[in-house]
Structure formats: structure tokens, C-alpha cells
Amino acid sequence: MRNVLISGASRGFGLAIAQRLAADGFRVIALARHSSAGLQAAIGASSAGEIHFHAADLSDLEGIAGHVRAIKAAFGPIYGLVNNAAASAEGLLTSLSQAQIEALVRLNTVSPLLLTKYAPRSMMQQKAGRVVNMASIIASTGFAGLSVYGATKAAMVGFTRSLARDVGKVGITVNAVAPGFAETELTSSMDSGQRAQVARRSAMAQLVQPQDIAAAVAFLMSEDAARITGTVLTVDAVATA
Numbered sequence: 001m002r003n004v005l006i007s008g009a010s011r012g013f014g015l016a017i018a019q020r021l022a023a024d025g026f027r028v029i030a031l032a033r034h035s036s037a038g039l040q041a042a043i044g045a046s047s048a049g050e051i052h053f054h055a056a057d058l059s060d061l062e063g064i065a066g067h068v069r070a071i072k073a074a075f076g077p078i079y080g081l082v083n084n085a086a087a088s089a090e091g092l093l094t095s096l097s098q099a100q101i102e103a104l105v106r107l108n109t110v111s112p113l114l115l116t117k118y119a120p121r122s123m124m125q126q127k128a129g130r131v132v133n134m135a136s137i138i139a140s141t142g143f144a145g146l147s148v149y150g151a152t153k154a155a156m157v158g159f160t161r162s163l164a165r166d167v168g169k170v171g172i173t174v175n176a177v178a179p180g181f182a183e184t185e186l187t188s189s190m191d192s193g194q195r196a197q198v199a200r201r202s203a204m205a206q207l208v209q210p211q212d213i214a215a216a217v218a219f220l221m222s223e224d225a226a227r228i229t230g231t232v233l234t235v236d237a238v239a240t241a
């Protein structure tokens with residue numbers, strides 16, 4: 001069974017991705033600081049694959065190499081990595097503290113870079129692997145009050161394109177998914193008026209669902225996507241077209 005490490009898999013998109021990849025027959029290592037009722041239910045549910053929880057705080061950059069080592073020791077080589085964990089901080093740049101800005105860049109940008117530095121070593125040995133980075137449509141459209149978050153998501157797109165060039169020769173694909181707005185804990189501070197406004201921008205008059213993001217990641221993990229790399233797959237119910 002192939003191992004896929006998913007960061008931020010206790011809720012929201014990450015949990016939906018874990019459930020979908022387990023249904024597709026992968027062994028999922030679901031990483032987050034804390035497990036959740038939803039993740040425990042997914043671990044207990046019958047599926048073609050498996051889900052295992054691994055507790056880690058990705059803001060602790062010094063600990064990342066050790067977590068990857070422990071996961072490989074417990075489960076074997078990692079075939080897929082989904083860099084999904086991230087946080088958001090709303091507010092004008094001038095109103096955010098330096099500590100808030102650094103914390104967001106550390107979790108959303110530096111930690112996925114480090115996870116990708118350590119996890120794909122086994123992909124290189126196997127000459128096969130998949131990396132999927134969670135970006136956002138905000139990386140290209142912008143959104144008022146989300147300049148730091150937007151910078152971190154744009155960084156994931158730049159990272160995706162260059163890393164795909166570095167590791168293509170050893171059989172590893174690297175892609176990004178750019179979701180539109182979905183109702184998760186990350187976006188829970190938006191009020192109903194703002195949600196309705198976002199839904200109206202969609203040509204489908206709908207919000208994206210976590211299952212839509214999971215389906216996009218599942219495709220990029222599949223054999224059908226073996227020669228798709230360095231690209232960004234937008235999943236936004238036509239918010240940006």
C-alpha cells in the first residue's frame with residue numbers, strides 16, 4: 001500500500017483529502033497538532049486503504065525532520081505528500097504584529113518547504129512520487145485584508161513550478177491546487193453577508209466543497225496524472241474565470 005502524508009488532515013480540506021485517498025487505497029498518515037472527532041471517525045470507518053494520525057506542530061521547524069524520520073520508520077517510504085496545513089490572519093499589513101507575520105510565513109511557507117525537503121527523499125530512492133501543495137485563488141486574485149496570507153499562498157505556486165523542474169527527472173510530480181472559498185474553520189470568521197457575496201461571484205452560485213478539493217488531489221495522486229507536473233489546478237466553482 002502506498003503511503004501519503006497529509007499535513008492539516010484533522011478537519012476541513014485535509015480531512016476530506018484523507019478520506020478520499022484512503023477510499024482510493026492509499027495508507028494515509030494524517031498530520032495535525034490534535035486529532036478530531038471527524039478524523040477518529042474516518043480512522044474507524046472501513047475503507048480500501050488506511051488512515052493513521054501523527055501528532056506534530058509544524059510551527060516547530062526544528063522538529064520537522066524528526067517527524068518525517070518517525071513516520072518513515074513506522075510506515076515505510078512516503079509516496080505522496082500533501083502540503084495542506086496553513087493558517088490565516090485577517091487584517092491590514094500595518095495592523096498585524098511582526099510576530100503574527102513571522103508565524104504565518106513560518107507555518108504556511110517555511111514548514112511545507114521543510115516537509116518537502118525531508119519527505120521526498122524516499123520518493124527519489126523509489127524514483128516515483130507526488131507532491132501536492134495547497135495554494136489559493138487569492139495567490140493570483142488578491143483579497144483585501146489577506147496580504148500576508150496571500151503572499152504565503154503565492155509562494156506555494158512559485159515553489160511548485162521550480163521544484164517540478166528539479167525533481168521531474170527522478171519521476172516525482174509537483175503540482176498545486178488553488179481552491180476558491182469554502183466553509184471551513186479557516187474561513188469561519190467571515191459573516192453570512194460576506195459568504196453570500198463570495199457565492200454570488202461564482203458563475204455556479206455555489207461555494208466549493210472540501211470533497212471537490214479532495215477529488216482534485218486524488219486525481220493528481222492517480223496514475224492518470226503521471227505526466228502532469230508544475231501546474232496549478234484551480235477548483236473554485238468559476239469564481240475567477
Ligand SMILES: NC(=O)c1ccc[n+]([C@@H]2O[C@H](COP(=O)([O-])OP(=O)(O)OC[C@H]3O[C@@H](n4cnc5c(N)ncnc54)[C@H](OP(=O)(O)O)[C@@H]3O)[C@@H](O)[C@H]2O)c1
Pocket residue numbers: 007008009010011012013014031032033034035056057058059083084085086087107134135136137178179180181182183184185186187
Ligand atoms: N477554506 C478555504 O476557503 C480555502 C481556500 C483556499 C485555500 N485554502 C487552503 O486549504 C488548506 C486547508 O485549509 P482549511 O480551510 O481546510 O483549514 P482548516 O479547516 O483551518 O484546517 C487546517 C488544518 O491544519 C492543521 N494545522 C494548523 N496549524 C497547524 C500546525 N501548527 N501544525 C500542524 N498542523 C496544523 C489543523 O489542525 P490542528 O489545529 O489540530 O493542528 C487542521 O487540520 C490551507 O492551505 C488553506 O490555505 C483554504
